[in-house]
Amino acid sequence: MKETLLEIAGKTDPGKVRERNEDSIALDPDLGLYVVADGMGGHNSGEVASGLATDTILKFGREMLGGDKEIIPPGSDDTLSLRARQIVHFIKVANTVIYEKSKAFAKNHGMGTTVVAVLGDSKSLTVGHVGDSRLYRLRADKLEQVTEDHSLVMDQVKSGLLTKEQAEKSNLQNILTRALGTEPEVLVDVQDIAVEPGDVYCICSDGLTKMVSDEELASVLAENKSPIETVDKLIEMSNAGGGVDNVTVAVARTPSSDGKGKGFFSRLIGG
Numbered sequence: 285m286k287e288t289l290l291e292i293a294g295k296t297d298p299g300k301v302r303e304r305n306e307d308s309i310a311l312d313p314d315l316g317l318y319v320v321a322d323g324m325g326g327h328n329s330g331e332v333a334s335g336l337a338t339d340t341i342l343k344f345g346r347e348m349l350g351g352d353k354e355i356i357p358p359g360s361d362d363t364l365s366l367r368a369r370q371i372v373h374f375i376k377v378a379n380t381v382i383y384e385k386s387k388a389f390a391k392n393h394g395m396g397t398t399v400v401a402v403l404g405d406s407k408s409l410t411v412g413h414v415g416d417s418r419l420y421r422l423r424a425d426k427l428e429q430v431t432e433d434h435s436l437v438m439d440q441v442k443s444g445l446l447t448k449e450q451a452e453k454s455n456l457q458n459i460l461t462r463a464l465g466t467e468p469e470v471l472v473d474v475q476d477i478a479v480e481p482g483d484v485y486c487i488c489s490d491g492l493t494k495m496v497s498d499e500e501l502a503s504v505l506a507e508n509k510s511p512i513e514t515v516d517k518l519i520e521m522s523n524a525g526g527g528v529d530n531v532t533v534a535v536a537r538t539p540s541s542d543g544k545g546k547g548f549f550s551r552l553i554g555g
Contacts, residue, residue, distance in 0.1 A: 290406055292318065293511035294534030297519045299491055300527030306330030307489050307532040308397075310338040317345045317403050320532050322417050322489040324463070325386075325395030333382050333397040333465050340378040341401050348373075349403075367403050368474045371412035375401060375464065375472045379414075382465025396463035400431060400487050404479070406538050412474040414464045416457075417532075418493065420501065421477070422484040427502035430477065434462035458490075482540040488518075491531030495522040511535040 292313075298305040306323040308331070321337040323330030348355040354366055357373035364372070378399065386392045398415025411419050416433040432438065436459040437451035451457060464470060484505045492501075496518060504517055514535045522531045 290316070290404075290536050290538060291511050292534060292536040293515050294318065294320075294487075294532070295515050295519060296530065296532040297523070297527075299530050300523050302530055304328060304331055305530045306334055307491065307530040308334035308338040309532050309534060310342045311534065312342060312345065315345050315349045315403070316405050317342070317349065317401070318487065318534055318536075319399065319401045320417050320487045320489060320534060321397045321399045321464070322415065322491070322530070322532070323395065323397040324460075325392065329386075329392045329395035330397070332385070332392055333395040334399075336382050336385065337375075337378045337397050337399045337464055340381050341374040341399070344374045344377055345370075345403070364474065365410065365476050367410040368412070368476060371401055371403055371410050372472045372474050375399060375412050375414065376470060379464050379470040380468070383468055386465060394466065396460075396466040398460070398489070399464050402485075402487060404477075406479055408479055409477045409485070410474065411477065412472050414462050414470055414472055415460050417489045418487070420486040420488070420505075422486075422502060422505040423480060423482070425502070425506055427498055427505070429498075430475070432473065434473075435460050452493075479538055481538055483538045484514075485536040486518075487534040489530065489532040491527075491529035492518060492522050492533055494529055495525035495527065495531070505535070511537055 294309050296307045296309045308321045311318040319338045319341050321334035323334030360369035386395050398417040400413040400417045402411045413431045416435045419430040421428050437454045437457045440446040515533045518533050
């Protein structure tokens with residue numbers, strides 16, 4: 285296993301209201317790859333879509349990463365970094381897999397999912413996403429939402445029709461403008477992020493952000509507890525607030541500049 289100097293843990297929980305969990309999570313410690321997806325669709329199609337997303341990205345990640353050679357996806361954008369090209373490729377393949385399955389089986393028609401996929405180590409991360417699942421970063425006690433939601437209310441915030449506070453309370457916040465698997469092609473937002481000592485990263489489905497405010501999230505991430513303790517606390521807070529949706533959380537910590545808290549990239553996934 286390569287040493288990445290990142291300690292990470294992740295869990296998914298059905299919440300207190302939903303009968304099924306349509307979220308999926310996948311972490312690979314050897315590759316430095318972790319993925320969160322939040323499915324949607326009738327019957328059990330949401331969990332099918334999110335599971336296909338995480339499984340496909342993990343499968344292609346294992347095929348293209350970790351070897352001696354750098355594998356460049358064919359036809360990818362050469363203006364992007366290698367990792368960005370790889371993340372975009374993995375997500376686009378997952379989109380095709382989900383879309384084709386939704387066409388092949390009537391019960392899965394129209395299914396889709398959000399996705400956030402992160403690939404990296406203690407020096408830098410690359411994140412690709414579609415939908416409204418999020419990546420947050422806490423740096424020097426300041427919380428930043430790294431990803432930008434692909435949602436109707438976010439478009440309204442950007443156009444000045446809503447404030448962010450109004451958007452968080454809008455009954456339209458679940459309407460996505462972009463999702464994985466609903467169209468034959470998908471636009472993936474991707475960015476490279478420099479990592480600094482002491483950073484804390486959080487990937488989550490909207491089951492967390494519906495129940496836990498940014499202020500509460502920042503406070504918990506700043507407690508300097510282990511990733512698994514942080515994940516457990518955030519899921520507990522979401523459920524205590526009503527648990528109206530499935531909730532999935534992954535938390536990664538980088539070692540501080542003095543070396544304290546140095547960990548390893550560990551796979552801890554629970555249900």
